[in-house]
Amino acid sequence: AQTVTQSQPEMSVQEAETVTLSCTYDTSESDYYLFWYKQPPSRQMILVIRQEAYKQQNATENRFSVNFQKAAKSFSLKISDSQLGDAAMYFCASKGQGGSEKLVFGKGTKLTVNP
Amino acid sequence: KAGVTQTPRYLIKTRGQQVTLSCSPISGHRSVSWYQQTPGQGLQFLFEYFSETQRNKGNFPGRFSGRQFSNSRSEMNVSTLELGDSALYLCASSSLLDTQYFGPGTRLTVL
Numbered sequence: 001a002q003t004v005t006q007s008q009p010e011m012s013v014q015e016a017e018t019v020t021l022s023c024t025y026d027t028s029e030s031d032y033y034l035f036w037y038k039q040p041p042s043r044q045m046i047l048v049i050r051q052e053a054y055k056q057q058n059a060t061e062n063r064f065s066v067n068f069q070k071a072a073k074s075f076s077l078k079i080s081d082s083q084l085g086d087a088a089m090y091f092c093a094s095k096g097q098g099g100s101e102k103l104v105f106g107k108g109t110k111l112t113v114n115p
Numbered sequence: 116k117a118g119v120t121q122t123p124r125y126l127i128k129t130r131g132q133q134v135t136l137s138c139s140p141i142s143g144h145r146s147v148s149w150y151q152q153t154p155g156q157g158l159q160f161l162f163e164y165f166s167e168t169q170r171n172k173g174n175f176p177g178r179f180s181g182r183q184f185s186n187s188r189s190e191m192n193v194s195t196l197e198l199g200d201s202a203l204y205l206c207a208s209s210s211l212l213d214t215q216y217f218g219p220g221t222r223l224t225v226l
Contacts, residue, residue: 035214043203045217091158100171101146101209105158 002027002094006106013082014114020067021077021109023092031097034068036077039108040088048090051075079111087113116142119208119218127224133194136221140187140208146170147189148215149181152203161204164189193223201225 003026013019025034036048051059051068058066063083067076079086092106120139128134140147149161160173164183181191187208193200201224207215 033214037217042219043222044219045205045207047214047216050214095215101148101163101165101207101215102160102171102173103148103150103158103207103215104160105150107157 002029002032002096002104004092004094004104004106006092006109008109009107010110010112012112012114013079015082015084017082018078018080019082019111021079021090021092021111023075023077023106025073025075025092025094027073027094027096029096033095033097034066034075035093035095035103036064036066036075037091037093037105038086038088039091040085045091049077082113084113084115087111119206119216121204121206121218121221123221124219125222125224127226128196129226130196130198132196133192134196134223135190135192136204136206136223138189138191138206138208138218140189140206141216144208144210144216145187146209146215147183147187148207148209149189149191150205150207151175152205152220153201158205161191196225198225 032053034051038046063080089108091108093103122137146165148163163171167183178194183189203220205220206218209215
Protein backbone atom coordinates (compact mmCIF):
# COMPACT_ATOMS: atom_id res chain seq x y z
CA ALA A 1 0.00 0.00 0.00
CA GLN A 2 1.12 3.53 -0.69
CA THR A 3 0.68 6.52 1.58
CA VAL A 4 1.49 10.18 1.03
CA THR A 5 1.77 12.71 3.83
CA GLN A 6 1.82 16.49 3.56
CA SER A 7 2.47 17.91 7.01
CA GLN A 8 1.83 21.57 6.17
CA PRO A 9 -1.90 22.31 5.75
CA GLU A 10 -1.13 25.94 4.91
CA MET A 11 1.88 27.97 3.82
CA SER A 12 2.37 31.56 2.81
CA VAL A 13 5.08 33.36 0.86
CA GLN A 14 5.81 36.87 -0.27
CA GLU A 15 5.70 37.56 -3.98
CA ALA A 16 9.14 37.00 -5.59
CA GLU A 17 10.34 34.92 -2.62
CA THR A 18 11.01 31.17 -2.47
CA VAL A 19 8.89 28.60 -0.66
CA THR A 20 9.29 24.87 -0.09
CA LEU A 21 6.37 22.48 0.36
CA SER A 22 7.03 19.17 2.11
CA CYS A 23 5.89 15.69 1.22
CA THR A 24 6.81 12.27 2.54
CA TYR A 25 5.61 8.98 1.15
CA ASP A 26 5.73 5.30 1.78
CA THR A 27 5.52 2.54 -0.78
CA SER A 28 6.35 -1.12 -1.08
CA GLU A 29 6.95 -0.83 -4.82
CA SER A 30 10.48 -0.91 -6.13
CA ASP A 31 9.69 1.51 -8.92
CA TYR A 32 7.25 4.37 -8.80
CA TYR A 33 6.48 7.92 -9.87
CA LEU A 34 5.97 11.03 -7.77
CA PHE A 35 4.02 14.10 -8.77
CA TRP A 36 3.08 17.55 -7.62
CA TYR A 37 -0.28 18.82 -8.79
CA LYS A 38 -1.69 22.31 -8.35
CA GLN A 39 -5.39 23.00 -7.86
CA PRO A 40 -6.32 26.70 -8.10
CA PRO A 41 -9.76 28.00 -7.08
CA SER A 42 -11.10 26.92 -10.49
CA ARG A 43 -10.62 23.32 -9.17
CA GLN A 44 -8.79 22.21 -12.31
CA MET A 45 -5.98 19.86 -11.27
CA ILE A 46 -2.82 20.88 -13.09
CA LEU A 47 0.43 18.91 -13.24
CA VAL A 48 3.34 20.90 -11.86
CA ILE A 49 6.19 18.41 -11.95
CA ARG A 50 6.90 14.70 -12.15
CA GLN A 51 9.78 12.55 -10.87
CA GLU A 52 10.63 8.98 -11.78
CA ALA A 53 11.99 7.24 -8.70
CA TYR A 54 14.76 5.49 -10.64
CA LYS A 55 16.21 8.85 -11.69
CA GLN A 56 18.64 10.35 -9.22
CA GLN A 57 18.52 13.78 -10.79
CA ASN A 58 15.91 16.09 -9.31
CA ALA A 59 13.22 17.21 -11.76
CA THR A 60 12.96 20.89 -12.67
CA GLU A 61 10.29 22.83 -14.55
CA ASN A 62 11.07 26.53 -14.86
CA ARG A 63 10.54 28.04 -11.38
CA PHE A 64 9.53 24.69 -9.89
CA SER A 65 12.01 22.09 -8.69
CA VAL A 66 11.96 19.11 -6.38
CA ASN A 67 14.29 17.74 -3.75
CA PHE A 68 13.88 13.97 -4.05
CA GLN A 69 15.47 12.02 -1.21
CA LYS A 70 14.72 8.38 -2.02
CA ALA A 71 16.21 6.84 1.12
CA ALA A 72 14.31 9.27 3.32
CA LYS A 73 11.15 8.90 1.16
CA SER A 74 10.91 12.64 0.90
CA PHE A 75 9.76 14.67 -2.10
CA SER A 76 9.60 18.43 -1.47
CA LEU A 77 8.62 21.10 -3.99
CA LYS A 78 10.50 24.39 -4.22
CA ILE A 79 8.84 27.35 -5.89
CA SER A 80 11.22 30.15 -6.76
CA ASP A 81 10.28 33.76 -7.55
CA SER A 82 6.73 33.12 -6.34
CA GLN A 83 3.97 34.79 -8.31
CA LEU A 84 0.39 35.66 -7.37
CA GLY A 85 -0.78 33.01 -9.83
CA ASP A 86 0.99 30.32 -7.81
CA ALA A 87 -1.63 30.64 -5.08
CA ALA A 88 -3.45 27.30 -4.96
CA MET A 89 -3.76 23.96 -3.22
CA TYR A 90 -0.76 21.79 -3.94
CA PHE A 91 -1.06 18.03 -3.83
CA CYS A 92 1.75 15.52 -3.68
CA ALA A 93 0.91 12.16 -5.25
CA SER A 94 2.53 8.81 -5.91
CA LYS A 95 1.90 6.08 -8.44
CA GLY A 96 3.37 2.61 -8.61
CA GLN A 97 4.49 1.00 -11.80
CA GLY A 98 2.77 -2.28 -11.18
CA GLY A 99 -0.10 -2.33 -13.63
CA SER A 100 -2.28 0.46 -12.29
CA GLU A 101 -2.57 4.15 -12.99
CA LYS A 102 -3.99 4.80 -9.51
CA LEU A 103 -2.68 7.95 -7.86
CA VAL A 104 -2.45 8.19 -4.09
CA PHE A 105 -2.70 11.80 -2.92
CA GLY A 106 -1.67 13.66 0.18
CA LYS A 107 -4.14 15.96 1.94
CA GLY A 108 -2.73 19.03 0.24
CA THR A 109 -1.04 22.30 1.22
CA LYS A 110 -2.82 25.59 0.69
CA LEU A 111 -0.32 28.15 -0.59
CA THR A 112 -1.04 31.85 -0.21
CA VAL A 113 1.11 34.37 -2.08
CA ASN A 114 1.18 37.83 -0.51
CA PRO A 115 1.79 40.88 -2.72
CA LYS B 116 -4.74 18.52 -28.43
CA ALA B 117 -7.96 19.02 -26.56
CA GLY B 118 -7.82 18.28 -22.86
CA VAL B 119 -9.96 15.98 -20.77
CA THR B 120 -13.59 17.03 -20.81
CA GLN B 121 -16.24 16.21 -18.24
CA THR B 122 -19.96 16.70 -18.45
CA PRO B 123 -21.97 18.02 -16.84
CA ARG B 124 -19.93 20.51 -14.84
CA TYR B 125 -22.56 20.92 -12.15
CA LEU B 126 -25.37 18.68 -10.95
CA ILE B 127 -27.95 18.95 -8.22
CA LYS B 128 -29.80 15.79 -7.23
CA THR B 129 -31.92 14.62 -4.33
CA ARG B 130 -31.33 11.67 -2.08
CA GLY B 131 -32.30 8.35 -3.61
CA GLN B 132 -31.83 9.46 -7.20
CA GLN B 133 -29.13 8.19 -9.49
CA VAL B 134 -26.63 10.13 -11.57
CA THR B 135 -24.34 9.50 -14.55
CA LEU B 136 -21.20 11.49 -15.15
CA SER B 137 -19.25 11.47 -18.40
CA CYS B 138 -15.57 11.83 -19.21
CA SER B 139 -13.87 12.16 -22.59
CA PRO B 140 -10.12 11.54 -22.41
CA ILE B 141 -7.34 13.21 -24.33
CA SER B 142 -7.17 11.80 -27.84
CA GLY B 143 -4.99 8.68 -27.86
CA HIS B 144 -5.26 8.05 -24.14
CA ARG B 145 -6.75 4.68 -23.33
CA SER B 146 -6.61 4.81 -19.54
CA VAL B 147 -9.26 6.70 -17.58
CA SER B 148 -9.38 7.04 -13.82
CA TRP B 149 -12.00 8.57 -11.55
CA TYR B 150 -11.47 10.30 -8.20
CA GLN B 151 -13.80 11.74 -5.59
CA GLN B 152 -12.72 14.91 -3.81
CA THR B 153 -14.36 16.05 -0.56
CA PRO B 154 -13.17 18.47 2.13
CA GLY B 155 -13.16 15.71 4.73
CA GLN B 156 -11.66 12.76 2.87
CA GLY B 157 -9.55 14.57 0.30
CA LEU B 158 -8.89 12.89 -3.04
CA GLN B 159 -9.91 9.25 -3.16
CA PHE B 160 -9.51 6.85 -6.03
CA LEU B 161 -12.74 5.38 -7.38
CA PHE B 162 -11.78 3.19 -10.32
CA GLU B 163 -9.62 2.90 -13.39
CA TYR B 164 -10.42 1.65 -16.87
CA PHE B 165 -8.19 0.61 -19.71
CA SER B 166 -9.43 -0.72 -23.04
CA GLU B 167 -12.98 -1.09 -21.70
CA THR B 168 -11.82 -3.18 -18.71
CA GLN B 169 -11.82 -2.13 -15.09
CA ARG B 170 -8.24 -2.58 -13.93
CA ASN B 171 -8.50 -1.30 -10.39
CA LYS B 172 -11.20 -0.26 -7.96
CA GLY B 173 -11.09 1.84 -4.83
CA ASN B 174 -12.87 1.22 -1.56
CA PHE B 175 -16.33 2.51 -2.44
CA PRO B 176 -19.72 0.79 -2.12
CA GLY B 177 -21.31 -1.00 -5.03
CA ARG B 178 -23.55 2.03 -5.65
CA PHE B 179 -20.58 3.46 -7.50
CA SER B 180 -20.00 1.90 -10.89
CA GLY B 181 -18.38 2.80 -14.14
CA ARG B 182 -17.68 1.69 -17.64
CA GLN B 183 -15.54 2.57 -20.61
CA PHE B 184 -16.52 2.55 -24.25
CA SER B 185 -14.53 1.50 -27.28
CA ASN B 186 -13.63 5.14 -28.00
CA SER B 187 -12.14 5.37 -24.47
CA ARG B 188 -14.88 7.66 -23.20
CA SER B 189 -15.95 6.71 -19.71
CA GLU B 190 -19.00 7.10 -17.56
CA MET B 191 -19.50 6.66 -13.87
CA ASN B 192 -22.82 6.04 -12.22
CA VAL B 193 -23.91 6.54 -8.65
CA SER B 194 -27.21 4.98 -7.65
CA THR B 195 -29.36 5.69 -4.60
CA LEU B 196 -27.60 8.95 -3.88
CA GLU B 197 -26.76 9.87 -0.30
CA LEU B 198 -25.93 13.27 1.15
CA GLY B 199 -22.33 12.13 1.61
CA ASP B 200 -21.95 11.64 -2.13
CA SER B 201 -21.80 15.40 -2.57
CA ALA B 202 -18.32 15.98 -3.95
CA LEU B 203 -16.19 17.06 -6.86
CA TYR B 204 -15.71 14.08 -9.19
CA LEU B 205 -12.52 14.25 -11.19
CA CYS B 206 -11.64 12.23 -14.23
CA ALA B 207 -8.08 11.77 -15.46
CA SER B 208 -6.67 10.19 -18.59
CA SER B 209 -3.23 8.90 -19.45
CA SER B 210 -1.19 6.71 -21.67
CA LEU B 211 0.06 3.71 -19.74
CA LEU B 212 2.89 4.40 -17.30
CA ASP B 213 2.58 8.09 -18.02
CA THR B 214 1.27 11.20 -16.35
CA GLN B 215 -2.43 11.55 -15.62
CA TYR B 216 -4.10 14.68 -16.92
CA PHE B 217 -7.25 15.83 -15.21
CA GLY B 218 -10.53 17.23 -16.42
CA PRO B 219 -12.27 20.23 -14.82
CA GLY B 220 -14.46 17.99 -12.67
CA THR B 221 -18.18 17.59 -12.06
CA ARG B 222 -19.54 19.21 -8.92
CA LEU B 223 -22.33 17.01 -7.55
CA THR B 224 -24.63 18.33 -4.84
CA VAL B 225 -27.07 15.93 -3.20
CA LEU B 226 -29.96 17.56 -1.34
